[in-house]
Amino acid sequence: MAYSYWKSGKKADRSVFDLYFRKNPFHGEFTVFAGLEECLKFIQNFSFSESDVNYLKTVLPANVEEEFFEYLRTLSTDDVEIYAIDEGEIVFPKVPLIMVEGPLPVIQLIETPLLNLVNYASLVATNAMRFRNAVKPGTTLLEFGLRRAQGPDGGLSASRYCYMGGFDGTSNSLAGKMFGIPVRGTHAHAFVTSYYSLDEVTNKKLKKKNSEEEVDFVELCLQWQQKLTSVIDFLADQVIPGELAAFISYAQAFPDNLLSLIDTYDVFRSGLPNFCTVAMALFDCGYKAVGIRLDSGDLAYQSIHVRKVFKKIASHFSVPWFSDLIIVASNDINEDTIHSLNQQGHEINSFGIGTHLVTCQKQPALGCVFKLVEVNNKARIKLSEDVEKVTIPGRKIGYRLYGSDGHALVDLLNQQHETPPEIGKRTLCRHPFQESKRAYVNPASMKVLHKIYYKHGKIQQRLPTLSDLRERAMKSLIPIREDHKRALNPTPYKVSVSSNLYKFIHDLWLESAPIGELS
Amino acid sequence: MAYSYWKSGKKADRSVFDLYFRKNPFHGEFTVFAGLEECLKFIQNFSFSESDVNYLKTVLPANVEEEFFEYLRTLSTDDVEIYAIDEGEIVFPKVPLIMVEGPLPVIQLIETPLLNLVNYASLVATNAMRFRNAVKPGTTLLEFGLRRAQGPDGGLSASRYCYMGGFDGTSNSLAGKMFGIPVRGTHAHAFVTSYYSLDEVTNKKLKKKNSEEEVDFVELCLQWQQKLTSVIDFLADQVIPGELAAFISYAQAFPDNLLSLIDTYDVFRSGLPNFCTVAMALFDCGYKAVGIRLDSGDLAYQSIHVRKVFKKIASHFSVPWFSDLIIVASNDINEDTIHSLNQQGHEINSFGIGTHLVTCQKQPALGCVFKLVEVNNKARIKLSEDVEKVTIPGRKIGYRLYGSDGHALVDLLNQQHETPPEIGKRTLCRHPFQESKRAYVNPASMKVLHKIYYKHGKIQQRLPTLSDLRERAMKSLIPIREDHKRALNPTPYKVSVSSNLYKFIHDLWLESAPIGELS
Known part of the structure; x- marks a missing residue:
């Protein structure tokens, strides 16, 4: 395409393209806009290296003129x-995310890279926000998706x-770095x-917190095992010793951070008793355990039962903090x-979430999509039998209008040089597209949606x-009404155009559409 | 985990892990193994840079010993x-793809990278092969997925x-390079x-093929437009002139490679007539057009009708090659x-395939999954209430056994040092796992599945x-029976173990499983 434009003298034609989507993902009614920074950095650095040009020479037809490669x-x-x-802003269908x-x-030439950088970024950020909306306030959400991502x-x-x-x-250390x-x-x-x-625990010692005193930690654990059997009802000869050894080793390495995966053998007969054993022994040494992870089975039932056990210990041994130990769930959660789970209690x-989060x-x-809306100051419209696929022509600017309750x-999309809407x-x-759908809006406040982000080769x-973007995304969701955000059958948020833009669209539409002939 | 192993004296424990999957993707019964080269290169280059270590120091607890970072x-x-x-080999569930x-x-430490590099690679290669199996022989398949990929x-x-x-x-030039x-x-x-x-076509000339003679190509096109109206039944005043101008410009840039997208306005009233016009004018100048692309609507109906029009022109103007012009279809194909489409005709x-191909x-x-099967020469088994999730313990070697018809x-998985199966x-x-399922197999030929790929820090x-891998994948599919490959309700291919390995699994299983108690 670029060569053809170049060859037909269109290389300086001034064009305007809109990058937008037509439908919110996941049967939802909102989307988080992400990927802009990557787009801007891509654009700023966009150029063809000598080796790129040489490669293109090998794949383009031999008749392509040398001057094009110079270009x-x-x-x-x-x-x-x-x-x-x-x-990070919450966005809606048809409103351009980026106007280029x-x-x-x-x-x-930059169309596909921009689509690539916005598409997945916005999709996965929206998915993440849906998980955030789904969980109870205060829940920690961890991304465990590296093993299932596209490379x-x-x-x-x-x-x-x-x-x-x-x-x-995230569990991805490089992303952390x-x-x-x-x-x-x-x-x-x-x-x-x-x-x-237990023989594998060769060094049996643990240093007490803020002290030089060392205890035989394995021995201490075995004492706690005895003390706990009657309190939380398990048999010491039924717990798996390898699992206990693993938890002990982990506790010795991370005495302030014990978080044990307790479902390798049997949650209630082995994993949970072993964890409680090590956690109580740790507490004798001045350390508080963090919690447990469940990775299989009935997560609702198990988590409730685990919490009961934690509370029993908390009350029996007067260790109130034990009630609030963290319960992490993973296992293919969507x-x-x-x-x-919320419904069941x-x-x-x-939650540690991998596959469903990152693959969406x-x-x-x-x-x-990336659609041409203007060339050399002439607006362009792309028609389609599917009305939702008709493009909104020309340069535009968007506003978000807020009611008095915030x-x-x-x-609202205006033509670029129209008078902006006014507060009050x-x-x-x-x-x-639909003639009869219109409403007067009296905004109590408003926000201009589109800003200049790149000009004269520089980010503006x-x-x-x-982390600022994360905060912006969370804040930007607050003024969106609950019925737009709910998971089941949400109400679509309204995206509208000004009277001028409406007339402009429909005049151009009629002008461009061939009149059918029935015979 | 690594720190905990290191601290508990297990840093030299010799472990064996199997990387495998439990279920073929896409309701199918085969998978293409891909990603090995990337794994090997990753392993060969795996090390911690000074900046990695410094970063890890900031995120690991303060009590982590300095010697660990030295390690x-x-x-x-x-x-x-x-x-x-x-x-590139066709592979099946439970057979380790990689044994580490x-x-x-x-x-x-390398678990997650290996899973990451194999998972998506094998998934998308398998998806591609399923598309390959679905289309008629000789169909060209083009990957158009960059805009929908994960970055x-x-x-x-x-x-x-x-x-x-x-x-x-592929449409991805960098992948080409x-x-x-x-x-x-x-x-x-x-x-x-x-x-x-048409006024936008400022340079109206085209040089004839293998000649210095230049013609007024726009004029020639308009002549052909007149000639074609009666033959393929369209109205010259109904075709969109901008579309004709676009096809002409493209033809001038790529006279040997005209492939026109004909559904921007109206396939039969504008796009197809405009393409045929330009293609016939090109032929007057010694060039053969390539074909057209359809990107919306009823692809079966449109392609059949387009082919009819091509054949009509071929016969009317005695240009037999026109019958065989290429028809490319795109539009969200899965x-x-x-x-x-095959069913309809x-x-x-x-086909140009994007979203559904790359996102799978x-x-x-x-x-x-990546499962521990041995530590320090002691086999390990991971039990699960779901029998399909029980691991096959110990070092193994796999064989593929073929019948006399190829x-x-x-x-067949053997224990590592067992006598291999013999031909005849x-x-x-x-x-x-299922005691009663067994069969005698008399192989007419066989192949050892597992080879040493990395040792002493070197790829072996x-x-x-x-392109060799691509050929291997295609060849490897040939001996797989049709009923394993078919799209609908395929038969599972059999994956089995030797008698010795069977006994080994089940002895270890009984030894490891706690005996339940009912009360």
Whole structure:
């Protein structure tokens, strides 16, 4: 395409493209916009290296003129302008996330990279936020998805944008190192099965907290095992000794951070008693355990029963903190699992989520599109038999209008040079395609959605840190009404156009559509 | 985990892990093994940089001993051994794809990267091969997925492994440059809508093929438009002039490669007539057009009708090659779409597939696992209430046994030092978990599945090129019986264990499982 534009003298044609999506993902009615920073950095660095040009020479037809390759060599994005919504903002269908303006061939060359950088980022950030909305307040959400992502860098994108969407940490250390995301993790089943007896704990000592005194920690654990049998009802000869050895070793390595995976053999006969044994022994040495992880079985039932056991110990030994130990659940959890757990009742404080989060199993692509809306100041419309696929032509600017109770009422698209809506003044908001759908809106406050982000080869706005973006995403969701956010059958949020833009769309539509002939 | 192993004196414990999956993806009964080369290169280069170690110091608890970081600094994979199935081979559940042997902490540190590199690679290669099996022989399959992949590198993985699984090309130029995959593409709708009139074709000339003679190509096209109206039944005043201008420009740039997207406005009233017009004018100048692309609507009906029009022109103007022009279809195609098109009948020669291919919409994760099967020469078994999740303990070696008609009969896992099965000699093959399922197999030929791939810090086998791997994958599928490969309700392929291994599994199982108590 670029060569063809170049050859037909269109290399300087000034074009405007909108990047947007047509439908919110996951049967929801909101989306988190993510990926803008990566887009801007890509655009700023976009150029063809000598080796790129040489490669293209080998794959393009032999008749392609040498001057075109010269053009590629010197191509830059200095003439490109980017208007965009702030990254992390809640966004809706049809409102351009990014509006890209510049020479036609340049913009078409960056089309696919921009789609690539926005699509997955926004999809997975939205997925993360849906998990955040699904869990009870105060729940810790951990992203455990690296093993299921599209390669190592797919995994990094997943960690980055899940954090932006409201997760609290990742098990991907490189993502922690690169993006400052808190890293979290527990141990695996293999850690437990790699031990088979207490004899393997060769160094039996543990130093007491803030003291030089060392105790025989294995001995102390065995004493606690005896004390606990009657309190929480298990048989000391039924617990798996390898599992106890594994928990003891872990506690010796991380006395302040014991979090044990308790389902390797049998949660109630072995895992839970072994954990409580080691946790109480640790407490004798001045350390508090963190909690347990469940990775199989009936998570609702198990978590409730585990909590009961924790409370029993708390009360019997007067260790109130034991009631509040953390219960982490993992095992192939998706959004529906969480809703179902909430309905059943459970005692889970933290979820580790992998596959369904990073692959976005429910809908693995957002379906962003990149549509031409103007060339050389002439608006362009793309018609389709499916009305929802008709594009909104020309340069635009978006506003979010809020009611007096602080809730977002509607997003409004104006033509670029129209008078903006005014606070306290009635504005007619129209459905872009359906004539009869319109409403007067009297905004109590409003926000301009689109800002200039790139011009003269430079990024024009300060780019927030990842944790600022995460905060922005969370804040941006607050004014969105509950009925738009709920998981089941949410109400669509209204996206409208001004009267002027409505007329402009429909005049151009009639002008462009061939009149059918029936015979 | 690594610190805990290190601290409890297990840093040199010799462990063996199996990497395998439990279920073929996409309701199918075969999988293409991919990602081995990336795993081997990762293992060979695995080490902690000074900055990695410094980062880990900031996130690990303060009590972690300095000597552990020294250990990380000098950690290498020289003691690691990898046995694996050849990349590109067809594989089945429970048979280890990779068997990793080495010091316990080292192996656990590389667990997630290996899963990451195998999971998506094998999943998407398998998906690609399913598309390959679904289409008619001779169909060209093009991967158009970059915009929907998990970031730029997710897109590269997709292109690489789709090609391995049997695709013919990609629209991702960087994948072409890096892996030598043929790059293919057409133009977008925006290319068509960016033109609005024939006046935009400023240079109207085209040089005839193998000649210096230049013709007024626009004029020639308009002549052909007149000639064609009666033959293929359209109205010259109903075709969209911008579309014609776009096709003409493309033809001038790529006279040997005209492939037009014909559904921007109206396939039969505008797109198809405009393409035929330009294609016939090109032929006057000595060039043959390539074909058209359909990206919306009823692909079966449209492709059949387009083919009819091509044949009409072929016969009317005595240009037989026109009958065989290529019809490319794109528009959100998945495997089921192709089966449905086949059932309806269609004339499509080539598919461009994006979203459903690279995101593996039907099942976006393969679910490979990495299980400990031995520590310090002691076999390990992981029990589970779900029998399919019980691991097969100890070091193993796999064979594929073939019948006299060349078909693969069964995969057989032996203990590592057992006598291998012999050609022409009855071998008892047992289901690993179900006592009554067993069969004598008399192999006419056989193949050893597992080879040493990494030892003493070095890769031990020649690594084939990507196109060799693609060929291997296609060849490896041939001896698999049709009923294992069919899309609907395929028969599971048998994976079995030797008598010795069967006994070994079940002895260890009984030894490890606690005896329940009913009260």
